[in-house]
Amino acid sequence: MNLKSRARTVSKIMAEAISSVDPSGLSDDVLTTLKEEHNEVKGLLSELSEATGAAKRKDLVKRIRKALVPHTQAEQKVVYDAVLGLRDKEANARELGAHHYIDSTAGDVAAALQALGGASVVLATAANSAAMAQTVGGLGPEGELVIVGVTAEPLPIAPIQLITPGLSVAGHPSGTSRDVEETMHFAVLSGVRAWIEERPLAEAAEAYAAMAEGRARYRMVLTM
Numbered sequence: 001m002n003l004k005s006r007a008r009t010v011s012k013i014m015a016e017a018i019s020s021v022d023p024s025g026l027s028d029d030v031l032t033t034l035k036e037e038h039n040e041v042k043g044l045l046s047e048l049s050e051a052t053g054a055a056k057r058k059d060l061v062k063r064i065r066k067a068l069v070p071h072t073q074a075e076q077k078v079v080y081d082a083v084l085g086l087r088d089k090e091a092n093a094r095e096l097g098a099h100h101y102i103d104s105t106a107g108d109v110a111a112a113l114q115a116l117g118g119a120s121v122v123l124a125t126a127a128n129s130a131a132m133a134q135t136v137g138g139l140g141p142e143g144e145l146v147i148v149g150v151t152a153e154p155l156p157i158a159p160i161q162l163i164t165p166g167l168s169v170a171g172h173p174s175g176t177s178r179d180v181e182e183t184m185h186f187a188v189l190s191g192v193r194a195w196i197e198e199r200p201l202a203e204a205a206e207a208y209a210a211m212a213e214g215r216a217r218y219r220m221v222l223t224m
Contacts, residue, residue, distance in 0.1 A: 039117060041067050098194055104131055113138025121146060129153035141185065142166045148174045196221045 003114065041064060087132045090101040102112050113119050118140025125133040127149040133156045136145060146153075161167065188190070196219045198205040207220035 037067070042117075092195070096195060097190060104134060108133040110137030119143055123148065125149050127151040129155045135167075136161050136167065139165065139167050142168075145169045147171045186218050194219060198223050200224075 039128050044064045044067065048057060048064070051057045051060055072109050082138075090103065093101050100116070103110055113122075113135065114137070119135070120140055120143055122132075122135040122139060122143070124135065124145060124147045126132070129151055130153075131146060132145065132149070136157055139145065144167065145164070153174055155169070157169065162169065195217060197207075197210075198221050199216060201222050201224050204222055207216070207222060210216045211220055
């Protein structure tokens with residue numbers, strides 16, 4: 001994956017705002033500021049994807065860092081610190097590098113996404129059709145829901161939800177060698193590191209059960 005592709009990928013992920021707060025509890029000024037700051041960083045990422053000179057790219061990376069760090073710090077103080085009972089998954093997500101977090105059991109997922117500008121792309125990894133469908137209303141114009149989570153449940157989406165804003169839904173059989181290579185490149189770019197639990201081969205059944213029940217944090221690795 002080249003720099004242009006990586007910058008666009010980061011921009012799309014940035015647009016998939018993750019927040020555990022019901023936006024109805026925030027003032028218009030706070031929401032406006034959050035949207036403006038997200039748009040600023042997305043604009044810089046767009047410039048980065050088109051930049052050709054090394055000096056220009058270096059300058060844009062510095063500007064992105066300068067804009068992003070205080071934004072996430074302010075967002076943490078203004079939004080998340082005011083929320084009681086934050087769940088361990090949010091803490092884990094932030095430790096893994098997430099800028100925002102949405103708890104789908106605590107509020108309207110679509111509203112939370114739209115409050116931060118709407119998502120360009122939602123990557124649905126959980127095998128839960130209802131949870132996938134909740135994100136559709138949070139997509140921005142011409143946004144895309146990409147599904148990699150496997151489930152036989154019907155996807156409860158009405159055609160009108162897709163037609164008016166020009167949305168699309170696509171399935172992707174992830175796991176190809178190219179997927180792995182591009183994922184590794186993105187991990188290097190963003191500092192992502194795997195969070196695993198090691199179990200001896202004799203406990204393979206228990207490891208599988210932990211994954212199936214959502215108890216794994218977050219990948220089970222069998223050792224011999």
